[in-house]
Amino acid sequence: MTAADAGRGRTTPARRWRAPIAPLIIALVALIGLTILVYPTAAAWFAQREQSRLLGEAGEVTDAHAERNAASIAQxxxxxxxxRAGARIEANERLPLGGGEIADDALDYRAVLDDDATGVMTRVRIPRIDVDLPTFHGTSDETLLRGLGHLEGTSLPVGGAGTHAVITGHRGLADARMFTDLDRVRVDDTLTLTTFGEVLAYRVVSTTVVDPDQTESLQAQEGRDLVTLVTCTPLGINSQRILVTAERIYPTPKADREAGLADPHASDAPWWAAILGGGALVAGVYVWRSGIVSVR
Known part of the structure; x- marks a missing residue:
């Protein structure tokens, strides 16, 4: 038999693919672990995207209704x-308790600064911690999962001597940043409120940690225009409150006004999607190669 005959006599083993059980399980476990790892970042990305969308829509409505905006701020x-005159407005009540005379419709908390399109009362920007969030009426759990909440019974965020607006937000959520970094804000940092087209600039004058029942510092102070941001601390325990109090800057600096009226910045590139996609690709190749078997 010649070498050529021997070569013709050999056959190349056929290759087939069979589902490899063990590698498939390993790949699935790895993908599940990777998904759990990137979930907080992915969820925060989607939350920021939704908040930016709401701010963008609210800005469009504001730009188109200058007269309505002025009337809303006046109300x-x-x-x-x-x-300030001593009226106390309870939740779900339209009439004040105590002194103060005012039109009944102005005392309907939910109807004042009500943007029918989005429900956004004001926009809060804190450059120090890269916060740009919508604020809604009230502080219910549902509200605070959408963005920030204005504490009913405190001044509405339109400024003025003797006013003190209080805005609250969650901290440490797995799926949104909100006020997670509020503890990084320092005295002399600035923030802005954009309420129905009017930009108010504030400079931080104090940062304190208090017990939940210590509310004295949230009262309005004669002659001062204040806003306080509130969140829980320590993370995961939430037994105390961080209070960041800021006082109005007159007049609003041009740069702050422009930033307050600018379109909300888009979400960062979803790098987490690239990691998840890359992991899925590697897992797929691993399973495919593991399933190739030779059949004679």
Whole structure:
């Protein structure tokens, strides 16, 4: 037999693919682990995207209704005057308890600064911690999962001497940043509120940690225009509150006004999607190669 005959006599083993059980399980476990790892970042990305969308829509509505904006702000200032005059407005009540005279409709908390399109009362920007969030009426759990909440019974965020607006937000959520980094804000940092087209600039004057029942510092102070940001601390325990109090800057600096009226910045590139996609590709190749077997 010649070498050529011997070569013709040999056959190349056929290759087939069979589902490899063990490698398949390993790949699935790895993908599940990777998904769990990137979930907080992915969820925060989607939350920021939704919040930016709401701010963008609210800005479009504001730009198109200058007269309505002025009327809404005027009504909010009447509401604040009633609070300063001693009126106390309870949740779900339209009429004040105590002194103060004002039109009934101005005391309907939910109707004042109500943007029918999005429900956004004001926009809060804190450059120090890269926060740009919508604020809604009230502080219910549902509200605080959408963004920040204005504490009912405190001044509405339209500024003015003797006003003190209080805005609250969650900290340490797995699927959104919210006020997670509020503890990094320092005295002399600035923040802005954009309320129905009007930009108010504030400079931080104090940062404190208090017990939940210590609310004295949230009261309005004669002659001062204040806003306080509130969140829970320590992370995961939430037994105390961080209070960041800022005082109005007059007039609003041009740069702050421009930033407050600018379109919300888009979400960062979803790098987590690239990691997840790369992991899925590697897992797929691993399973495919593991399933190739030779058949004679």
């Amino acid at each position: 909010a200032r009447e509401y604040n005057d009633a609070l």
